[in-house]
Every structure is written in C-alpha cells, then in structure tokens.
Amino acid sequence: MMPSRTNLATGIPSSKVKYSRLSSTDDGYIDLQFKKTPPKIPYKAIALATVLFLIGAFLIIIGSLLLSGYISKGGADxxxxxxxxxxxxxxxxxxxxxxxxxxSKGYRGYSYDDIPDFDD
Incomplete structure (x- = not known):
C-alpha cells in the first residue's frame, strides 16, 4: 500500500486540497504578449552602410574611368x-x-532586425 501524498509545506494531505475552476474567459493569454514593440532602428549600422555604399560607388567610378583611359593611361593593371x-x-x-x-517604408518581410546592430 502506497503512502498518501502530502503537501510538505503545510502538511495537508493532497486529497483535502481545494481546487478552484478557472474562469471560462481566461484562456491563459494576456494582451501585452501580442503587442509588437516598436522596432529599434540601428542608426550606426545604417550610417556604416551609407559610408560603404558611397566609398564603393566612388571606387567603381574611379576604376571605370581608369579602365577607359580618362584619368591616366595606366591601363587595366x-x-x-x-x-x-x-x-x-x-x-x-x-x-x-x-x-x-x-x-522604413513598411514592406512585408523587411525589418530592422535584419540589419546587424553594433550597439551590443
């Protein structure tokens, strides 16, 4: 024969514990867990991307002018x-x-979370 279970903190046998039924409208969820937080905009990463974009565009323009011979006659080397x-x-x-x-325009499938953040 197994000993009866007791609640060790109070010493009350589990068969005498009163249970109460949850309300029928409570489904275990709260409204706050479904609200989206406003996105955190990674300004440093966007600034770095802008700098990379501008430097890259400048180097592509200079390289194409070098290749075409407008800047110098150095050639492809x-x-x-x-x-x-x-x-x-x-x-x-x-x-x-x-x-x-x-x-920023709110297109579906794009978010600021896709940009690496350097604020860690």
Whole structure:
C-alpha cells in the first residue's frame, strides 16, 4: 500500500486540497504578449552602410574611368583592382541600405532586425 501524498509545506494531505475552476474567459493569454514593440532602428549600422555604399560607388567610378583611359593611361593593371575593391565595398552597403529603406517604408518581410546592430 502506497503512502498518501502530502503537501510538505503545510502538511495537508493532497486529497483535502481545494481546487478552484478557472474562469471560462481566461484562456491563459494576456494582451501585452501580442503587442509588437516598436522596432529599434540601428542608426550606426545604417550610417556604416551609407559610408560603404558611397566609398564603393566612388571606387567603381574611379576604376571605370581608369579602365577607359580618362584619368591616366595606366591601363587595366591599375583599374581592375580598384574596380574589384569598389564592388566588394559597394555590395554590402547597397544590401543593407536596401533593407533599411524597405523596412522604413513598411514592406512585408523587411525589418530592422535584419540589419546587424553594433550597439551590443
């Protein structure tokens, strides 16, 4: 025969514990858990993306002018590295600025959470 369970804190056997029924309107949820908090805008990351975008665009323009011969007659040996660096700097800046723009306009599927935040 098993011993009866007791509530150790009060010493009351569990068979004598009174239970109360929850109200029928309480489904266990509260309204606050469904409210969205306003998005935190990562200003530093957007500023960095803007700087990358501008530097990349500048390097692409300079590289294309070098390649076409308008700046100097150095040829492709100077122009190609400048173009490659310009493209590598331009792409992340453009990508994050596009996400920031779409998030600011409220497009579906875009949010400021997709941009890495440097405030940690």
């Amino acid at each position: 100077r122009a190609v590295p400048v173009l490659i660096i310009g493209i590598l700097v331009f792409l992340p800046g453009f990508y994050h600025l596009r996400i920031a723009y779409y998030a």
